[in-house]
Amino acid sequence: MSEVIVITSGKGGVGKTTTTANVGMGLAMLNKKVVMIDTDIGLRNLDVVLGLENRIVYNLVDVVEGKCRLKQALIKHKKYPELCLLPSAQTRDKDAVTPEQMIELVNELREEFDYVLLDCPAGIEQGFKNAVAGADRALVVTTPEVSAIRDADRIVGLLEAGEMKRIDLIINRIRMDMVKRGDMLKVEDVCDILSINLIGVVPDDEQIVVATNQGEPLVGGSSLAGQAYYNICNRIVGEEVPFMDLDAKKGLFGKLKDIFKK
Amino acid sequence: MTKEVVIKSNKYGMELILSDQLPFQELLQIIGEKFRESGNFFKNAKMAVSFSGRVLSTEEEIKIVDVIMANSDIQIVSIMDQGGLQEERMKNRLEAAADAAGIPRRRTARRAQTTAATEEGEVPQGKGSDAPVKKPESVRSTKVSSEKTHLTHAEKASAVDLQGGFYKGNLRSGQVLECPASVTLIGDVNPGARIESAGNVVVLGALKGNACAGMNGDSSCFIFALDMQPIQLQIGDVIAKSPDKVKDSRHLFKKEKAVQGAYSPQIAVAREGTIYVEPMTKGCLDKL
Numbered sequence: 001m002s003e004v005i006v007i008t009s010g011k012g013g014v015g016k017t018t019t020t021a022n023v024g025m026g027l028a029m030l031n032k033k034v035v036m037i038d039t040d041i042g043l044r045n046l047d048v049v050l051g052l053e054n055r056i057v058y059n060l061v062d063v064v065e066g067k068c069r070l071k072q073a074l075i076k077h078k079k080y081p082e083l084c085l086l087p088s089a090q091t092r093d094k095d096a097v098t099p100e101q102m103i104e105l106v107n108e109l110r111e112e113f114d115y116v117l118l119d120c121p122a123g124i125e126q127g128f129k130n131a132v133a134g135a136d137r138a139l140v141v142t143t144p145e146v147s148a149i150r151d152a153d154r155i156v157g158l159l160e161a162g163e164m165k166r167i168d169l170i171i172n173r174i175r176m177d178m179v180k181r182g183d184m185l186k187v188e189d190v191c192d193i194l195s196i197n198l199i200g201v202v203p204d205d206e207q208i209v210v211a212t213n214q215g216e217p218l219v220g221g222s223s224l225a226g227q228a229y230y231n232i233c234n235r236i237v238g239e240e241v242p243f244m245d246l247d248a249k250k251g252l253f254g255k256l257k258d259i260f261k262k
Numbered sequence: 263m264t265k266e267v268v269i270k271s272n273k274y275g276m277e278l279i280l281s282d283q284l285p286f287q288e289l290l291q292i293i294g295e296k297f298r299e300s301g302n303f304f305k306n307a308k309m310a311v312s313f314s315g316r317v318l319s320t321e322e323e324i325k326i327v328d329v330i331m332a333n334s335d336i337q338i339v340s341i342m343d344q345g346g347l348q349e350e351r352m353k354n355r356l357e358a359a360a361d362a363a364g365i366p367r368r369r370t371a372r373r374a375q376t377t378a379a380t381e382e383g384e385v386p387q388g389k390g391s392d393a394p395v396k397k398p399e400s401v402r403s404t405k406v407s408s409e410k411t412h413l414t415h416a417e418k419a420s421a422v423d424l425q426g427g428f429y430k431g432n433l434r435s436g437q438v439l440e441c442p443a444s445v446t447l448i449g450d451v452n453p454g455a456r457i458e459s460a461g462n463v464v465v466l467g468a469l470k471g472n473a474c475a476g477m478n479g480d481s482s483c484f485i486f487a488l489d490m491q492p493i494q495l496q497i498g499d500v501i502a503k504s505p506d507k508v509k510d511s512r513h514l515f516k517k518e519k520a521v522q523g524a525y526s527p528q529i530a531v532a533r534e535g536t537i538y539v540e541p542m543t544k545g546c547l548d549k550l
Contacts (some may be wrong), residue, residue, distance in 0.1 A: 054493045054503040090436045092453045
């Protein structure tokens with residue numbers, strides 16, 4: 001039974017594309033057949049984050065307009081042949097595609113892949129409507145900032161009005177040291193405001209920036225963020241994984257100090 | 263029914279011998295059927311065409327060309343004057359036309375077959391792209407209807423077009439510069455931007471996006487750039503992508519900068535279905 005998941009947030013810059021890349025790759029690591037669709041027409045960058053920019057020949061709009069076959073536009077990932085990308089067009093805009101066309105496209109992909117991930121553009125206009133149209137399930141990404149949460153709340157409202165079957169929350173770029181000082185909202189606070197199921201918390205991590213620039217998602221790696229994304233993937237496929245202790249990153253000295261405190 | 267329309271072909275094109283007994287509409291239908299049947303045989307050849315056996319108005323000729331192109335993948339690049347079916351003349355015109363802008367840009371099967379990157383087409387122009395796309399007027403006005411007058415002066419037109427165009431400024435992501443002849447860009451082509459030309463492409467700046475030379479299938483064209491770091495290159499029907507990024511370069515941007523300081527002008531040419539990028543030396547110049 002295949003699932004179509006849209007990754008959305010409302011606000012820009014909270015990590016939708018990064019999340020899509022990492023979740024897509026993580027699911028591929030779990031031996032699922034995954035296709036990622038970049039629906040951000042005109043501002044594409046999922047291909048860059050995945051390091052597949054130079055392989056693009058055809059794109060989403062070409063497929064929808066019948067200029068090429070769907071198979072021709074799908075780009076296989078370098079490491080995981082079961083992981084495909086359908087890039088968006090750079091020279092067009094969101095109006096080049098309609099929600100009906102997206103539904104048709106998604107249904108075609110559904111037959112061949114276990115998971116279809118839709119990377120949604122920021123905003124709530126045409127691009128958002130296109131991305132959401134064909135989805136069964138949504139991952140709402142937010143950061144622990146009031147502005148991002150405000151937008152996420154609006155998005156959740158829109159998704160619920162559109163009768164999305166399942167909506168999960170990812171809190172991205174949380175900094176435990178700031179939370180402890182009381183300078184940042186706690187995970188619980190965010191969950192209280194949005195009151196949807198939490199599927200993962202990803203700590204702020206320098207490695208994400210490095211990985212993005214290199215075009216190599218860090219899911220499954222040794223970094224905390226990589227592990228967090230891997231856990232999210234496991235939860236998506238339906239496994240029970242306990243939430244990580246995000247304070248764990250302390251090094252030997254920190255751990256010793258903890259012992260002595262006791 | 264075969265008597266009404268007879269297609270004769272030679273090396274450079276074909277002659278349609280048309281009956282003058284039938285009404286024009288009926289004739290059109292027969293032509294359409296004929297080409298539908300034999301369209302596959304011609305594939306997407308570029309051809310010159312001439313008519314005889316019937317006096318046709320310009321409009322009628324254009325209608326016939328439309329019907330031919332609608333029913334087959336043939337690209338009609340030139341309509342010859344009546345009775346002027348000399349192979350030599352046809353050849354000259356055809357070659358001139360192929361170089362010049364006058365080729366009707368019906369990209370259907372041909373483009374798909376060449377796995378070419380197709381983002382441009384009739385895309386930009388106001389709606390959609392915010393890009394202030396600079397297109398030479400001759401491209402916009404190139405339609406079948408303008409063709410005949412154009413090709414009657416084929417030699418003159420090609421001489422003008424082959425001089426190519428100069429453009430100043432940077433092409434940013436999402437912008438497409440399309441040119442019917444060779445093009446020189448004074449500025450950079452950023453990642454996500456695209457420069458296209460039926461002839462050669464010269465970038466006096468950094469080429470970091472996509473470039474396509476000889477977009478009508480001429481693989482003898484070249485792409486030149488002062489700083490060659492393209493995402494994809496296309497020459498004629500040959501397409502090449504850049505090598506993947508080297509992993510584990512922790513100081514990604516620092517390294518790139520270091521390399522940038524040492525760049526040298528490079529030229530890309532296509533040989534036997536492969537694109538070669540080599541430093542611009544005097545030897546290269548001689549080969550061109």
